[in-house]
Amino acid sequence: MGVPTLRLDRWVNNNTVVTNQGHIMTKTLSKSQFKPRMLALLREVEESGEALILTDHGRPVVKIEPIHSVAKLDEIQEKWAKKLREGRVHYDPETATAPLPSEAWGELA
Numbered sequence: 001m002g003v004p005t006l007r008l009d010r011w012v013n014n015n016t017v018v019t020n021q022g023h024i025m026t027k028t029l030s031k032s033q034f035k036p037r038m039l040a041l042l043r044e045v046e047e048s049g050e051a052l053i054l055t056d057h058g059r060p061v062v063k064i065e066p067i068h069s070v071a072k073l074d075e076i077q078e079k080w081a082k083k084l085r086e087g088r089v090h091y092d093p094e095t096a097t098a099p100l101p102s103e104a105w106g107e108l109a
Contacts, residue, residue, distance in 0.1 A: 028053045028060070035108060 031054050034041060042064070045052050051065035067073050083089040 026051045026053050026063075028055060030055050030058075031061070031107070 027050065029041070029052065034052075034054050041052060045064055046066050049066055049068070051063055053060050054062040054064070067076075080089065084091055
């Protein structure tokens with residue numbers, strides 16, 4: 001018995017694919033493809049509600065997805081506030097707002 005395969009019927013746009021079952025797969029781009037089109041792609045994620053996966057040499061490294069509701073945002077903020085109160089996260093406003101050194105930007109510099 002072989003490994004089941006997923007046949008792809010068509011590309012919707014760029015790297016978004018619709019399978020033969022009609023499922024939409026998440027759009028995937030390399031970081032270098034993302035950089036020059038960042039604002040347009042972020043707007044697309046916001047408007048479409050679909051996630052975007054960024055890759056580094058073919059390996060998924062970042063997932064960008066819209067926040068679907070204010071309630072979800074409130075839940076996320078409360079989760080992190082609780083971690084701060086419990087001492088599981090340290091927040092230092094000085095280092096949090098300090099600019100990153102140029103070497104930290106890597107290929108984005």
